[in-house]
Amino acid sequence: MNFIPDFSNKNIIITGATSGIGWETACRYIAAGGNVIAIGRNTSKGQELEQYAASEKGTCHFYACDFLKSETIEPLCARILAEFPRIDILVNCAGISIYKTILEMSIQEWDDIFTTNVKATFLMCRSILPSMRTNKNGHIVNIGSTAGVCGAYNLHSYAATKGAVIQLTRSLAAEYSADNVIINCVCPGATATNMCKDGETPDEMREFLKRFPLGRFATPAEIASIIMFVSSDEASNMAGSIIMDDGGFSAI
Template structure:
């Protein structure tokens, strides 16, 4: 699909890259010759991903960081720059769910999800953007969800955070366009352990699948190519856009 050099010469930070979609993005970036910071608050899994990338001939390093903590984010970005050089690509992907019906959701559950998705993405954006503005180049990709487009039941915290990230993407895209920095967001379909209940529990499975025009779950390798494209020169005239890799679920 890509020639193995689509991201040559680029340094990329991928958050939440210790497993799931983030690990897939990190592997895909390294396979296209980017130098990749594999960032996760779970250092063990991040190291496993970085080692696997190295074993496959790519270049990656693991960094432990809670994206909701600004001091940790600043330290992680400084360590990435020291190791690989200035950051060209930021994939804001780290995420959690704290599921509860809205009348039972605790203030802590509400806040935790907003802190990781929304504040975490802001922290990482702000920590890398100064260097991108100076160098007049940058590619930022935020991971959202159909939950932020269509709404969802039992996850008002998550739906609100992901909807917030759409506004975040569009605002950052407008503000950063003058610096030649493009900012887009991707809504993946259900593919990884985070959505295992939806995909396997008979109470949800058929109802959910009925809402997916392509009528099937995504294969993991169908999810990440768009992150490669949006970090490549091919995306230099695309900004402020939302792309669903969701089997058509968010068509509206």
């Protein structure tokens, strides 16, 4: 799938934009003419995005933020809204995972993953929704996971956070669709990113991929294409949808 519509004149916030799916999604929105407001921890990668935009159709403005410091999120959003009062699209892509059993995981690690994956998504939505309601227009795409639907071995905390994001998506869609704020959730399966690969050995990964009918990792580009479609005008009748992009994993 290579869905690249025209996002000219669209202001697009992407969190987690300096790695993995967020990076690929930011690059594709830029190539499609969007004005990308990229948020991430890695300043050098953020600067790379801005340099990439200089030779593409769109533009990019990078803001450094570590979502583990959740107290910085709302002030950051206030800065962004002061510069870009109309936000057309918000993609909540920032996330972390921790591969440990419940007996191995510390309370701090549990708090960290919920702060990054759930609290940050909540705060971004709470900060940006008022602008979208005022404009009677907007798309929010949250990033869930098949783990949030099916569970996952050694990923209980990650699965719990993604389950929370899925239900947050459904509830916000029920509350704000009448304001023409379209809110959906894309749930990737195993994707070829460092976050997915770091937790397993090569042998473990080969065994894991046997559970997927397609038998392979998704690419970040494949997930980015779905995110772009869901945030486009062509998806105007989708609201509260949970889109599984998992190589058939959830079908069996």
